[in-house]
Amino acid sequence: MKIENIREVKTRFSRYVKELPKSGSVLITKNGRPCAALVPVTEDTDLEALALSQNKSFWKIIDDAIERGRKKGFVSLASLLDAAPRLPADFPKRIRDRRPERVKPL
Structure with a gap:
C-alpha cells in the first residue's frame, strides 16, 4: 500500500x-x-462487502448479535463446523458430472 x-x-x-x-x-x-x-x-471486488466493512451501524448489529448469543448460550459457528458431516473427496467431481451441457446461444 x-x-x-x-x-x-x-x-x-x-x-x-x-x-x-x-x-x-x-x-x-x-x-x-x-x-x-x-x-x-x-471483477472480483465484492462492493457490498466493501461498503459494509466501513459501516459502523452494521458492525454494531453484528457485535450486539454476538453478545446476545454469548448471554443466551447460542452455539458457536466453530462448533457447528466441527460437527458438520464431511463431504466425500470426489464431491465436486460428482456435481460437475451431473451438470447439463451448456446451451449455445442462437
Whole structure:
C-alpha cells in the first residue's frame, strides 16, 4: 500500500487511479494523518462487502448479535463446523458430472 499526501494525489489523481490495479491501494494523508483511501475495484471486488466493512451501524448489529448469543448460550459457528458431516473427496467431481451441457446461444 502506498502512502501519499492529499496534494500529491489531487495533482496526479488520474495517474493514481490508472495505476491502482498494478500498485494496489493508496492511503491518502492530510497533515500527516490518514484521511482517505483509494482502493482498486476489479471483477472480483465484492462492493457490498466493501461498503459494509466501513459501516459502523452494521458492525454494531453484528457485535450486539454476538453478545446476545454469548448471554443466551447460542452455539458457536466453530462448533457447528466441527460437527458438520464431511463431504466425500470426489464431491465436486460428482456435481460437475451431473451438470447439463451448456446451451449455445442462437
